[in-house]
Amino acid sequence: MDRTPLTVASVESVGPDSIAVAFETPSSFSARPGQFVKLTLDTEDGEQSRFYTISSPDVADTFEVTVGIDPDGAVAPLLADLEPGDSVPVAGPFGDAYYEGETDVVVLAGGPGVGPAVGIGERAVAADHAAAIVYRDDDPIHRDRLERLSESGAFVRIVDEERDLTDPTAAALEAVGGDAQAFVYGFADFLDVAMDALESAGGDAEAAKVENFG
Ligand SMILES: Cc1cc2nc3c(=O)[nH]c(=O)nc-3n(C[C@H](O)[C@H](O)[C@H](O)COP(=O)(O)OP(=O)(O)OC[C@H]3O[C@@H](n4cnc5c(N)ncnc54)[C@H](O)[C@@H]3O)c2cc1C
Known part of the structure; x- marks a missing residue:
């Protein structure tokens, strides 16, 4: 998927300085856990992109990424401020180190x-x-x-x-x-x-x- 605005479905804390962000899955999007997507956010220094790895078992209706937040980072703290309904440009999936249905x-x-x-x-x-x-x-x-x-x-x-x-x-x-x-x-x-x-x-x-x- 080329860079496409996706709707945030939820943002929740999953532990200290860490959040899970779920996006509504567009019909054209298919991915497996372990692949990653590129998110682009507006920062003080203009647009910046970072990669985040899919942490949901599937992407059926929504898919999720898990983000560790360093407060000095440019992008991760902005993800924590997202709310359901917000739109974020997303590209991907990328990567070849993902789950392909292996047995064990x-x-x-x-x-x-x-x-x-x-x-x-x-x-x-x-x-x-x-x-x-x-x-x-x-x-x-x-x-x-x-x-x-x-x-x-x-x-x-x-x-x-x-x-x-x-x-x-x-x-x-x-x-x-x-x-x-x-x-x-x-x-x-x-x-x-x-x-x-x-x-x-x-x-x-x-x-x-x-x-x-x-
Ligand atoms: C293939 C891939 C997959 C990835 N998957 C994940 C994932 O699933 N989850 C995840 O959390 N991350 C993942 N990452 C890392 C993620 O892309 C970001 O690099 C990370 O979130 C930090 O981005 P940031 O913009 O918040 O920090 P940046 O601004 O890039 O800064 C990086 C670090 O530099 C330091 N720093 C920056 N500015 C300052 C400052 N002013 N003063 C002091 N220190 C500073 C901070 O320690 C900060 O954490 C992945 C990266 C790759 C390449």
């Missing part, structure tokens, strides 16, 4: 990378597949959805930023089986740690689908 999945997520993790986990569990999420954050978000995933049988482990990821990743792989497709989402510093952990834990790091948030 393990997702390593850092910070707002938990957005695609819950979206993929929910999509996989709804199809009766096994899902495991290892989520590194000192102030975890999307706690309700993670809890519901856990109650549905998914493996969910939240680890703080001091902790090594290898053991939780090994436990996740054991829970879903060694053939599970691995996904890794987060900012660059997290990706380095997560890929090392995936390799050390015996996962197939080369086959992992990885999206770098910057």
Whole structure:
């Protein structure tokens, strides 16, 4: 989809300094969790665009992105001020590190990378597949959805930023089986740690689908 004004359906807090923004899905739009869209906002310095990854399990009527907000950022704080009915130019989807219906999945997520993790986990569990999420954050978000995933049988482990990821990743792989497709989402510093952990834990790091948030 070329840049198209989409209507905001809802904006809700999903934890400390974090929101989920849902947009009404236009009929021409099709996407899967893990793909990302480009949002353009009017800022003090003119129009600025940023990428946000789809965190809903599907895009049937609405689709959602999860945004971590640094108050010094140019765009993310403006997203928190949006209201239902507002219009935002959106382009996409983009990316190739997304859920394509794989049977069993393990997702390593850092910070707002938990957005695609819950979206993929929910999509996989709804199809009766096994899902495991290892989520590194000192102030975890999307706690309700993670809890519901856990109650549905998914493996969910939240680890703080001091902790090594290898053991939780090994436990996740054991829970879903060694053939599970691995996904890794987060900012660059997290990706380095997560890929090392995936390799050390015996996962197939080369086959992992990885999206770098910057
Ligand atoms: C493929 C891709 C997918 C992504 N998916 C997501 C996602 O799902 N969720 C998500 O939250 N993000 C995601 N991002 C990151 C997102 O696109 C933005 O980079 C992020 O939200 C920061 O944008 P911003 O305009 O708020 O901050 P920017 O203005 O770009 O600033 C970046 C950082 O610089 C610092 N900074 C900026 N201005 C100042 C200042 N005046 N003083 C001090 N420090 C300052 C702040 O720490 C700020 O966070 C993704 C990025 C990519 C490339």
